[in-house]
Amino acid sequence: METTGLDRLQALLAGHSMSPDGWWRLDQGEVAALLDEVREQAGAEDLNVRQQIWDALDRVVDEPNRDDLLALVITRFEAEQFRRVLTDTDPEVRRRTWRSHTVRGRFIEVVMQLLADEHFDYAWPDCIEMLRARTTFDTLVLALAGAPEDGLRKRLWVVLGLPADTRVPEFLPDHSCATLVQCTFCPESYDEVAIHECRHFPIVVTLLGSSLDEVRQQAMESLMVFGLGVVDTLRSIPRAHRKVRGGALAMLAEFGWHLLPPRDLMTLERLIRSKQHAETPEPLDFACFSGSWYALPTTDQNAVLDALDLRDPISVTLRMGFAPLRFTPWQRSHPMTMYLETWAGVHGFAEWNAEATRDAYLRDFYHQVFVTPALDGWTLVFHKTKALPAALDTPLEQQRLEMYLRMEQLSLRFGTAQWFEQLPDSYAPGECWSQWCLAQDGDIRMHCVSSGDVRIHRSDEIDPTAPLDRLYEWLETNGNPYGTHTAPADNDRVEAYVAMLRERDHERYLPDDEDELDSASTIQDLAFGARGASRRLSVNLEALGSHTCVQGTGVLAVPAHLRHRPRRGALPI
Structure with a gap:
């Protein structure tokens, strides 16, 4: 391609300001013709021509924007063109094939062939990077099961984060391994197979010891499909296979804590105790938080457990307690989602496909409640929204009345009781719906919802239609005088935001009930939502650190009416 052609391409692309998704729309018209010329010569047989184009x-x-342009060029290569680029002697040319995230399914076969070819050992690192970035877990497991012991098999182990000389464990056909399981990797994925006859099961178990977090997670998700039939085999993995056994214990915890061997439970308890002594509280990231919490001004954890009728407390670190409340749309939840048949087995339902079983499965939720140690004199109780109400199908108004009653009772016992809730918006990062309530000496002083607008639902101190700067002044006046408030930078933003509202609030808009779930912006949440109110009224969770006074240890407990539910989930310690 002549220089004038590239200059013309440069001029055409300079006239566009595109998002990453928008780049694909450029592959049409004159730009498309010029890109076709680029592809032809970028994948040419002549090494000099190829490198000049790159x-x-x-x-x-x-x-x-360079990677987006490379994506336009590479994704429409023919297989042979892609092969030439991936075997180029210039490492920078090879690197472009995986740096631009353009490998598609039709190129995987080419990559696998090169990874098995001893003549192209110089390109193996690039092949490995490519397979890690874009190949599905299932594809690699199937390739491992069919690969010979040497060559490709060794390098596939490296792709998956294990040493090249990795050997899978042998599961003999004894009383445990004869159990039938469902293997989605087998040709007839709906047929059951004995564990000792399945070529894929040992590979998936071995991948529990991978150095790559994503691979370990995918291995656990695959084992969840295999079902409860793998439990005895996971328990039997020798302690000599330390990393694999560690992953097996995590998998057992996902099925149910009661399935962990007693000796390992004792080891975990000792580890948790040692971590608790050395643990420094870490700031909570509200952008990744979904749940509710009570704040009570007491260091008496037993009194808090009794007041909320929480049972069977198990000592945990702060990291463990907060883990189930962290939220991102693409992050694996704690605990992992179970398939209906496996869930029914864990919960003791005889018929997994019965209507009653399906109804119970759909009503399942994370029911464990995290009670913190005293943090600067406050004990916090974190829970998923559904964990503490008596019934899931209670109407919204009834739920609100039940919350008021509980807050009144808690404030009579502890003098003050606060409750906060935040639900992030999956479709609008940084935005959320939140509410908070403050009770004192048996009376509800304030209940506020921050959504598309700010609404005061109940207050004897501020008229619900009063300008919002009155609410802000109330929060400032009633804030915890000994707590850490808003960071200076945030404080300036909030003050400017409130000043803007003060100027235009003569036409204050109160939403109808159907508008209540609209999201609040980050700045609104800092001023009036659960995030901002909790900073002022009790504990600033975003400022936790070495300066935080910690008394006691945290526990995970369960509401009395949910004690029948198995406790499960692999939580980070």
């Missing part, structure tokens, strides 16, 4: 492409667009 060098020139670096100058066509600036660095932030």
Whole structure:
């Protein structure tokens, strides 16, 4: 391709300001014709021509957009063109094939062939990077099961984060391994197979010891499909296989804590105690938090457990307690989601496909409640929204009345009781719906909801239609004088936001009930939502650190009416 062609391409691309998704729309018209010329010569047989084009492409667009341009070029390569680029002697040319995140299913076969070919050992690191970035877990497991002991098999172990000389354990057909399981990797995925006859099960178990978090997670998700039939085998993994056994214990915890061997439970308890003594509280990231919490000004954890009728407390670290409340749309939840048949087995339902079993499965939720140690004199009680109400199908108004009653009772016992709730918006990062309530000496002083607007639901101190700067002043006046409030930078933003509201609040808009679930912006939440109110009224969770006074240890407990539910989930210690 002549220099004038690349110059023309550069001029055409300079006229577009595109998002990453928008780049694909450029592959049409004159741009498409020029890109076709680029592809032909970027994948040419002549090494010199090929390298000249790749060098020139670096100058066509600036660095932030370079990978998007490479994606336009590479994804429409023919297989042979892609092979030539991936086997180029210039490492920078090879690197472009995986740096631009463009490997698609039709190129995987080419990558696998090169990874098995001893003539292209110099390209193996690039093949490994490519397979890690874009190949599905299932594809690699199937490839491992069919690969010979040497060559490709060794390098596939490396792709998956294990040493090249990894050997899978042998499961003999004894009383435990004869159990039938469902293997989605087998040709007839709906047919059951004995564990000792399944080529894929030992591979998946071995991958529990991978150095890559994503691979370990995918191995656990695959074992969840195998079902409860793998439990005895996981318990039998020798302690000599330390990493694999550690992953097996995590998998057993996902099925149910009662399935962990007693000796390992004792080891975990000792580890938790040692971690508790050395643990420094870490700031809570509200952008990744979903749940509710009570704040009570007491260091008497037993009194808190009794007041909320929480049973069977188990000592945990702060990291363990907060883990189930962390939320991102793409993050694996704690505990893992179970398939209906496996869930029914764990919960003791005889018929997994019965209507009653399905109804119970759909009503399942994380029911454990985290009671913190005293943090600067406050004990906090974190829970998923459904964990503490008496019934899931209670109407919204009834739930509100039950919350008021509980807050009144707690404030009579502890003098003050606060409750906060935050539900992040999955479709609008940084936005959320939240509410908070403050009770004192048996009376509800304030209940506020922050959504598309700010609504005062109940207050004897501020008129619900009063300007919002009155609410802000109330929070400032009634804040915890000994707590850490808003960070200076945030405080400036909040003050500016309140000043803006003060100027235009003469036409204050109160939403109808159907608008209540609209999201609040980050700045609104800092001023009036659960995030901002909790900072002022009790404990600033975003400022936890070495300066925080910690008394006692945290526990995970369960509401009395949910004690029948198995406790499960692999939580980070």
